[in-house]
Each structure stands twice: as C-alpha cells, then as structure tokens.
Amino acid sequence: MRVGPPLLGLLAVSLAARPLLPAWRSSREVLAPPGTAHPLGTNAIGQDIALGLLHATPNTLLVGLAAAALATGVALAAAGLAATAPPTLRAAILRLVDALQVLPAMLVLLFVAAFAQPGLAGLIPLLGLTSWHEDVRLALALIRREAGRENVHFARSMGASWSHCLRRHVLPAIRPALAALYVQNIRQVTLRGAGLAFLGLTDPRLPSWGSMMQEAMDHLYTPAWSWLLLPPALALTLFLLVLLALAEAAPDKDAAA
Amino acid sequence: MTEAPAGIRRGRAPALAMNLLARLAVLGLVALTTFALPRLLPGDPLQAMLASDHAQSLSLAELAALRERLGLTAGWGRQLGDWLGDLLRGDLGHSIRHARPVAALVAESLPWTLLLILGAMPVYLLLGALAGIRAGRAQGGALDRGLTGLVTVLASIPPFVLAILLMLGFAILWPVLPAGGALPLFPSDQPLVRAGQVARHAALPVAALALHEFARFYYLARAEAIGLSRRPFVLNAEARGLAPLRMLADYYGRNILPAFVARMSDSISGLFGAALIVEIVFSYPGIGGLIYGAILDRDYPLLQGATIIVAAGVLALNWLIDAVLAVLAERG
Amino acid sequence: MSGLFRIALLTLAALLSAPVLAQEDRPLIITDSRADRGMLAPYLHTRNGIAYLYMTYVFDSLVSQDRQGRPAPGLAASWTISADGLTADLQMDGRASWHDGRPVTARDAAFTFAYMARHPYPFVTLKNVAGAEALSDRHLRITLKSRDAGLVSGLLTALPILPEHVYAAEDAPERFTAPEAATGSGPYRLASYDKAQGRYMLEAVPDHYAGAPKFTRLMIVTMAPDAAIRALRGGEVDVISDLPVERAAGVEAQGLHVVRARSGHVTKIAFNHQGMFGARTLRQALAQALDRLAILDITAPNGAGALAETGYFQQGSPWREDRTDPVWPHDPAIAATLFEAQGFARNGTGRWQRDGAPVTLRLISDESQARVAQVVADQLEGFGFGVELRLMERTALQAVPPGGDYDLLIASVSTTGDPGDIASRVTGDAWSADRYAGDGRIAAALEAARQAATPEKRLAHLRAFQRLYAEELPSLMLIDPVMASAHGGRIALEFMPDGARIGIPTAIDKSAFLPE
Numbered sequence A: 001m002r003v004g005p006p007l008l009g010l011l012a013v014s015l016a017a018r019p020l021l022p023a024w025r026s027s028r029e030v031l032a033p034p035g036t037a038h039p040l041g042t043n044a045i046g047q048d049i050a051l052g053l054l055h056a057t058p059n060t061l062l063v064g065l066a067a068a069a070l071a072t073g074v075a076l077a078a079a080g081l082a083a084t085a086p087p088t089l090r091a092a093i094l095r096l097v098d099a100l101q102v103l104p105a106m107l108v109l110l111f112v113a114a115f116a117q118p119g120l121a122g123l124i125p126l127l128g129l130t131s132w133h134e135d136v137r138l139a140l141a142l143i144r145r146e147a148g149r150e151n152v153h154f155a156r157s158m159g160a161s162w163s164h165c166l167r168r169h170v171l172p173a174i175r176p177a178l179a180a181l182y183v184q185n186i187r188q189v190t191l192r193g194a195g196l197a198f199l200g201l202t203d204p205r206l207p208s209w210g211s212m213m214q215e216a217m218d219h220l221y222t223p224a225w226s227w228l229l230l231p232p233a234l235a236l237t238l239f240l241l242v243l244l245a246l247a248e249a250a251p252d253k254d255a256a257a
Numbered sequence B: 001m002t003e004a005p006a007g008i009r010r011g012r013a014p015a016l017a018m019n020l021l022a023r024l025a026v027l028g029l030v031a032l033t034t035f036a037l038p039r040l041l042p043g044d045p046l047q048a049m050l051a052s053d054h055a056q057s058l059s060l061a062e063l064a065a066l067r068e069r070l071g072l073t074a075g076w077g078r079q080l081g082d083w084l085g086d087l088l089r090g091d092l093g094h095s096i097r098h099a100r101p102v103a104a105l106v107a108e109s110l111p112w113t114l115l116l117i118l119g120a121m122p123v124y125l126l127l128g129a130l131a132g133i134r135a136g137r138a139q140g141g142a143l144d145r146g147l148t149g150l151v152t153v154l155a156s157i158p159p160f161v162l163a164i165l166l167m168l169g170f171a172i173l174w175p176v177l178p179a180g181g182a183l184p185l186f187p188s189d190q191p192l193v194r195a196g197q198v199a200r201h202a203a204l205p206v207a208a209l210a211l212h213e214f215a216r217f218y219y220l221a222r223a224e225a226i227g228l229s230r231r232p233f234v235l236n237a238e239a240r241g242l243a244p245l246r247m248l249a250d251y252y253g254r255n256i257l258p259a260f261v262a263r264m265s266d267s268i269s270g271l272f273g274a275a276l277i278v279e280i281v282f283s284y285p286g287i288g289g290l291i292y293g294a295i296l297d298r299d300y301p302l303l304q305g306a307t308i309i310v311a312a313g314v315l316a317l318n319w320l321i322d323a324v325l326a327v328l329a330e331r332g
Numbered sequence C: 001m002s003g004l005f006r007i008a009l010l011t012l013a014a015l016l017s018a019p020v021l022a023q024e025d026r027p028l029i030i031t032d033s034r035a036d037r038g039m040l041a042p043y044l045h046t047r048n049g050i051a052y053l054y055m056t057y058v059f060d061s062l063v064s065q066d067r068q069g070r071p072a073p074g075l076a077a078s079w080t081i082s083a084d085g086l087t088a089d090l091q092m093d094g095r096a097s098w099h100d101g102r103p104v105t106a107r108d109a110a111f112t113f114a115y116m117a118r119h120p121y122p123f124v125t126l127k128n129v130a131g132a133e134a135l136s137d138r139h140l141r142i143t144l145k146s147r148d149a150g151l152v153s154g155l156l157t158a159l160p161i162l163p164e165h166v167y168a169a170e171d172a173p174e175r176f177t178a179p180e181a182a183t184g185s186g187p188y189r190l191a192s193y194d195k196a197q198g199r200y201m202l203e204a205v206p207d208h209y210a211g212a213p214k215f216t217r218l219m220i221v222t223m224a225p226d227a228a229i230r231a232l233r234g235g236e237v238d239v240i241s242d243l244p245v246e247r248a249a250g251v252e253a254q255g256l257h258v259v260r261a262r263s264g265h266v267t268k269i270a271f272n273h274q275g276m277f278g279a280r281t282l283r284q285a286l287a288q289a290l291d292r293l294a295i296l297d298i299t300a301p302n303g304a305g306a307l308a309e310t311g312y313f314q315q316g317s318p319w320r321e322d323r324t325d326p327v328w329p330h331d332p333a334i335a336a337t338l339f340e341a342q343g344f345a346r347n348g349t350g351r352w353q354r355d356g357a358p359v360t361l362r363l364i365s366d367e368s369q370a371r372v373a374q375v376v377a378d379q380l381e382g383f384g385f386g387v388e389l390r391l392m393e394r395t396a397l398q399a400v401p402p403g404g405d406y407d408l409l410i411a412s413v414s415t416t417g418d419p420g421d422i423a424s425r426v427t428g429d430a431w432s433a434d435r436y437a438g439d440g441r442i443a444a445a446l447e448a449a450r451q452a453a454t455p456e457k458r459l460a461h462l463r464a465f466q467r468l469y470a471e472e473l474p475s476l477m478l479i480d481p482v483m484a485s486a487h488g489g490r491i492a493l494e495f496m497p498d499g500a501r502i503g504i505p506t507a508i509d510k511s512a513f514l515p516e
Helices: A004-020 A049-084 A087-102 A105-116 A120-129 A133-147 A150-157 A162-198 A209-219 A224-249 B012-040 B045-049 B060-069 B076-088 B102-137 B142-155 B159-173 B191-228 B232-240 B244-281 B287-296 B300-331 C002-016 C049-058 C106-118 C151-158 C225-233 C245-253 C280-289 C292-299 C332-341 C367-383 C394-398 C419-427 C441-450 C455-472
Strands: C028-032 C063-065 C071-073 C076-081 C087-092 C129-134 C139-144 C188-194 C199-204 C217-222 C239-243 C257-262 C265-271 C305-307 C344-346 C352-354 C360-366 C386-392 C408-414 C475-487
Touching: A004 A049, A004 A224, A049 A087, A049 A120, A049 A133, A049 A162, A049 A209, A049 A224, A087 A133, A087 B012, A105 A120, A105 B287, A120 A162, A133 A162, A150 A162, A162 A209, A162 A224, A162 B159, A162 B244, A209 A224, A209 B159, A224 B142, A224 B159, B012 B076, B012 B300, B045 B060, B045 C394, B076 B300, B102 B142, B102 B191, B102 B244, B102 B287, B102 B300, B142 B191, B159 B191, B159 B244, B191 B244, B232 B244, B244 B287, B244 B300, B287 B300, C028 C225, C049 C188, C049 C199, C063 C151, C071 C076, C071 C151, C076 C151, C087 C106, C087 C151, C106 C129, C106 C139, C151 C419, C225 C239, C225 C245, C225 C475, C239 C245, C245 C257, C245 C475, C265 C280, C265 C367, C280 C332, C280 C367, C280 C475, C292 C305, C292 C367, C292 C475, C332 C344, C360 C367, C360 C394, C367 C386, C367 C408, C386 C394, C419 C441, C419 C455, C441 C455
Parallel strands: C028 C217, C028 C239, C360 C386, C360 C408
Antiparallel strands: C063 C071, C076 C087, C087 C139, C129 C139, C188 C199, C199 C217, C239 C475, C257 C475, C265 C408, C265 C475, C305 C475, C344 C352
C-alpha cells in the first residue's frame, strides 16, 4: 500500500507552489479563447483558466484526502465499536447505518450546503460525515475476520483489553484493505464535492475544479464551453484515474478477497 | 456488502416486520429533521415572499397579518403537531410559493422523476450485466481489458459532466434531441404521438442517468462472473457445450441476481441524488428541482411534504428489495 | 452505418416533432425563460415582478398606463382629488365587466380595499388608506390618512381590483385555487394554465372597455433562451420577453427585431452604516478606490449594461433631473488621502491598517451578483484591503439584519416606478434597502415629496433628493443592466421608460396588446 506518499507529495507540491503563483484576478479580457496570453483561455470575468486550475488543485486534493480520511476513520471507529460492543449496541449501530444508507445523502448535502456555503473547513466534515456509513459493514466484516484469529484469542485469554487487541493485532492485519477503502473514498468524496460545487453550493471564493465546470453551463451555446468545461473536467478525471492506478499498483491481496 | 442484513434468514416474517418497524422509525426521524432543519436556518417564508424588488414596504400590522396567514406565529410544538396531525390524515399541506396543495405538486413532478429512474434502470442493469458477464468470463482478454478500461474512465467522469457532454453532443452540436424540458412546445393530443414526444425528451436524461449507474453494475457483474466461471458446475456446463443464451441466462444471470438485488437496495438513495443533478442540467420538471426550489424559497410545507414522500418511497422500495433478497436467500 | 443511423434518427425526429400551427389561428406566443409564474390571480402568482405583470393581463386596476407609462383611465374613467389631498373621488367606467359577465362597480373596488387590508398583498400597501366606500355603483370615495402625491401613479395603479361576488366568501385567498380565482376585468381571460410546463393560454375579451385587444389569443410558454431564439427564427414563437443581452447582436444578425433599454434595476454596493462606512468620507473614499468602469467592462461587456447614475434615479426615469451627477471617478491617490485622513495607514506591503491592525472588509452578496462581487473584491484587494467575500444563499442574505456581520453588501435594486416607495428603499430596514439614516436630510426631502401638493413641487423635492443621494452615497450605484426583448414582427414592442405598472422593466406590458 503505497498510495499515501505520492498523493501527499502532490498535495505538498501544489500547496507549496501556490504562494509563487500570481493572484487569480479578474481582467477585462473576458471569455478570451485559448491563445498565447492565456494558454487555456479566460472565464466570464476574465480570469485565466490555466492559473485557476493550478489554484484549484490543492483545494480539490485537500478536500478529497481529508474528507476521505475522516469518512474512513469514522467508519473504522464505528465498526470497531460494533465489533466489541454488546449485541444491543451493535444492533443499534447497524440500524443507524442502514438508516443513513437509505436517506438520500444528496438531500442532506443540499440542505446543509445551501445555507452554509462551506469553504475548505466546512466542506471536509460535511463530505466526510455524509460518506462514512457506506463503509461500516465492510470494515466490520474485516475486523470480525481478524478478531476471530488465534493470536487475538490468545491475547484476550492473556487478559489483553479489546482496544489493545484492535490496535496491536487487528489494525495491522487489515491495513491494506483499509488503504483500498480509503482510495475508494477519495474518489467518492471528490466526485460528490465536484457535484456540490457544480450546483453552486460551495464557497465561490474557493476555486475548485467543480466550481470551474459550473461556469460552462451558461456558455453551452457558444464556443466558450470548450475551454471552460474541458480543462477542469479533464483534470478531475485524470486525478481519479491516477488514484485508481495507484490503488491497483499497490499489492493488497486482502482488499480483493 | 452482499450479505443479507443480520437476522433476516431465521424466520422470515418476524424479521421483515422488525425491518419495517425500523424503517418507520427512520421515517419519523426524517420527518423531524425536515421539520427542524429549515426552521433552524436563516430566513423564513415571509422573507422569501417579500424579497422581490417590487414588493412594497408593508406596515407592521400588514406583516403580522401575513405571518399569521402563513401559519408562522404558532410555536414550533404547535406547528409540528399540526403538521403531523395533517400528515396522518393524508393532508400534505399547502405550498406557500406555488399556492397549491403539496400533494398536487408532488403528483405532478414525481412521475417525471420516476420516468427517468425507471427508464434508466433496465438500461444500466441489463447492459451492466451483459457487458460485465462477457468481460468476466473472458477475464484478461482483449475484450475485458478494453471494456474495463472504458468503464473505468467513464466512472471517473463526474455525472454532471457526462450529462453536459451528452447534451452538447446530441442536442447542441448535433441537435437531434431536445436539450431540455419534458414535452415539446405543442404537446400532441394523440396518446401515441405524445408518448413519442415524452420519450424523445426523456432520452438524454435517461441516458445520462444510466451511464452514471452503469459502471457500478458492470464491475459487480464482472467480479461475480469471474468467480462463477471457475466454479465446477459452470465449467461442467461449459464443457457440455450448452447454448450460449442458456449459459448466460440460467448459469450466470440467475446466480448474479442476488448480488444485483442487494446492490440495488444500496443504490436507490444515490439514484435520487443523481436524478436531481440530471434534472437540473436538462431542466427536467422532476421532484429534485421541486425540493431544491422549496429549500431556496423556505417553502416549509412543500419541503416537508415532498421530502417525506421521497423518503417514504425510498424506504418502501428498500424494504421491498430486502424482502426479495430474503426470499432469494432462502431459495439458496 | 453511421449514415444509416443518422437518417433513421432524423426520420424519427421529423415524425415525432410537433407540427407548427398555421399562422392565422395561432396565438401570439411569448417565451419566458423562467418556469411557472403561478396562477394569474393576485394571491396565487409567484412573488416577483413578471408574475405580477402577467396577472395584470387578467386583472385591471382603477388607474392604468398608456404606452409611455403615463397614468391613463382604467376601471376608473376619471378622478378628482380634494384640495387637502385626503379625499379622492373616482368615477367608475360603466362599460367595465368581469370575465363572467357581471358589471364592475364601485362596490367591487371598495370591497377590494377592505379585503386587502385583511389579507395583505405584498405588492400593495394600504397603510395610508383610512377607508374606501362606494357612494353609488359608479362613485368610489377613498380617504387617506395623510397626503400622498403618488396616490394615482402608485397605489391606484398597483392595486388589482377583485370581484366581490367571487372573493367575498373566500377567507383564505392563497388557497383559493379554483379557476374562478382568476376572474378579473382585464383585457385577457385565463383560458388554461399548465403549471408543470409553465404555460398559459389567454383569450381576449372582445368587448373590453378599453377596446378589443389586438390578438385574440396570447400564449406564454417557458423556454430557455437558446431554444427560444431557435424557435423565433423558425417562426414557432413571436416574442422572446427576456432575451439575454449578450445574445442580442446575434439575434439581430439573423434578421429578427430586438428592443433594448436600460432596466433601472441597478446593481449597487450598500454600506453597513452602523460600521466604519457610517462616515460619509469613507463612502466617498471607497467610491474612488473602486474603478466602476472596469467593473462594468468586465461584468457587463458589449453594452450589456451602462455605468449607473449615482443620484439614485437612472437615465430614462421621468423623475430624474437631467444633470450630471458626481461620478466619483476612479482615483486611488485621492481615495488613499481620504482613508489616511480617517486614521488609516498603509504598512510596508501596501496593506491598509487601522490602529495597527490590518483592515479586512466583509463583503456579502448572493449568487446572482457573484461576478460583480468577485471583481469588487479583486479591486479592493488590489487597493490594499483584505476582503472576506461571502456569497450567501438568497434567503440567508435577506435575513442579515441592519448593522449585521458585514461592511459592504452587493445587491440589485429597483429604482423605477412611482417614487412613493423610495423612502422605504433608502431608509428602510429591508435587505435591499440602503438602511440609511444620515443627518435626516434625505428622509426630509422624500417626506416633503410625498406630501407635495402639486406635481411640480413633488418633482422639485425629488431633485433635491437626487443631489443629496449622489453626495451622501447611502449606496454606491454601480451598473444599470440593459434588458432586451426580441420579436419576429407580428407586434411592435417598446420598453416602458420607467418600467410598467409597479416599475417592472418590460416590453410586454398589456398596453402593447391594446389599441392606442
């Protein structure tokens, strides 16, 4: 599982590069097609698209990585609790997960986002907390399988606490599977975040690939759609594909099982 | 993910009843949430109503009278009690913005959303199954690699971009299909022609929705097919030279069914979210746009009524699918 | 293969596409880009100007407007106002009748005043009306609490008259959705309304007292601008009521008619007068720190807008004095001097500081003004202020109270229609009002205008207001957007100079469908 380092590296590079970039200012060159001055053209208030892509990169990455981490973490905690808790509590947790599963997550997102217009700090918990429930059952199955192994039984019989066992024996064993889950979550969260930005529900001062694509909607009947829509869409798709490639390159037989 | 919910296998009826009860509890929770959330947020229906540039500055007495008429003067407890009471009597209330019964509004828009979803469902289920099984049976072959690669790229494009690209391709750059709406300017009176018009307008939104869900079921079918193609009874049948169609239907299709049904149960709520985006892109008059507008207008009665109907629908479908799943599991 | 496929699709499309109706029996078809304006009755239409306008096709008021927007006889054929301005006597037009055939009487009008006092209607306020009584079938007397120079062009023009025999028994008009709710006395009757498709069919009332309408049927359909342009070119529709200005040139190039006008619905920066911008000098400094021309060029290029006048009234308004308002030209040096005089100082990096702390301006707006807000934020940052821009959801923005958590608010505001309501738009508490008190001179000028005994005196006070506004800057007017309509030639259209009825910027006021 070597997914983390390249992603974090990319994030670090884009974050470090941002102060070096010129500010993303509006200009009188409105909707200029791609050319020498603006390699990818400009948008409706004369901002350079290429520069916007660069400014949006760290935001998009950060939201994806952090919200997915939050979702995976909460799912793991809930699964760990369910695995070790008495049956009634376990049933309650699973019922809650079922309920959340059935509630259209989009509805909750709409509600909250419509009023809060979340920026970076708001978007991460919002996306994270509306995605975790999808992983609980899987995480629980993994934990139970590992918890049923002999080394854990042995540790328990030696008087080790559940939390100790989870930390020392179960977690290391399911790490590869968790990594795969994490990558899957990044994809999920990124797509959802782009959807929110597309609906115009995120902070407009937070350039993201999704919000850049939204601008194309007003220009579908003019040639401007091509340079408004395609660059951010390609960037987003490429990012998601790279994620997949990274996940597949990682040797995690456990996750496939 | 495909395991049946715990407890469903022993004694089917009581478990299903328990399930139903749990879902009713969830519905109650949804009701409370949709009641409280909009009221916790800034602004109220009166403010939204007077937002127009042309609204006059009403006197305090006039404002108080309006507030009273909108039912906003009573405390939360009263409002909630009134609403739940009405709900139990089957009265969904009266929309403030549209000045019409919520039930009528929902009845007008829900069919369009259902048309999209029910139109897309067979497309992506069948195509997903067929393509997935073919790829899975020939795992690692040229077809599998090509198809899987294509689907992977497809799954990495945000659904609204797919919708926009479809619209650009078939309604703007090469305008063979309508770009938006559900009916033409002059809908025909003849049912058959009218059905054709409806179909034409639904084609692109349905395609966008189907493409969005296709990848999920393709992967599932492929994974199941890979497993199945190694099982002795399938290998045996293959060796006997069974007709390809029978092979597909009886050996693969039948065995993939439970997994498909289980996955459908998970994906229903997501489907409504995807439908909302598709409705917005194609300005399709469905329930997503209705709810979205109700949020913006602080139309409490409409928001509450439409949300509870959607939630009840999703819960009922979900319960039904679980019941089917239980039957399938019992049959083995 | 692809050729065959294409032919098959095209054939299918031809088979399934709707037949275009023959020209003569076809209604005048008007497109509207926004869906569904609600049922065309006062309590049922959606709460915006265009929906109100459509309602006036069906419901007449006591006073109407001619094609230039001047007051003209409506349900009242004539009127006189007493010397003290507190009593108005109106003679009803005896030829007027409801769509169900009953005559319109002074009793209906008196009923409407009483009914709307009990059931407030957001587009009309009756707070200054003491009473209205029918002295006979034809004679209506209205008594006011105080003199109102805008009685005729304001209240009497805005108030749709309801049929007593239909509404008297209705205690909840917002739930009265039966077709009878749209029984009016206007030139058109509502024949059908399809809510889901946002589509109205209206039929002319041939014996209408103002003359038979020019078109026997009128149809309003919801259509996105691009589809509408295509349909207008193909002759399927006749009028695009709200053509996006940026598309106007392209539409003209296709040989179609386009009419344009400045809307008078101005994008402005409102100040939080309870914060630092309570000081007039700072408002003037900010005005000169901003480059209004650049804002215009970026957000409304190619004639999509004009630089707004700073004295409230915009070009084309009959209330405006034809003089050059101060333009507060872009001058960073003067602006900097003004800020420095108020205790601001620039630090080494050019950031403005006050009392040693960097100054961050809180700028709020909503999605509809996102572009202007971003450009303003850019300019302020360029000038050396930190800017915290929040684009809020519409209703949440409206809920921000006066003196709330903001310094600057960008909103669109109507400056058109009878000036009777300006006081509330400048000194009122509403979100789009200026929320301005100042030294009271502006409020005094407006009150004097309201109580003016003659039109000339009213105009004089309004001119004083215009000069004060441009100096005091309760808000800084930025852009006056241009609006456009397109038509294929079946009807001659013109925008009304000061907006229709209640100041709605439109070219399809009902006077366009009536004989001159």
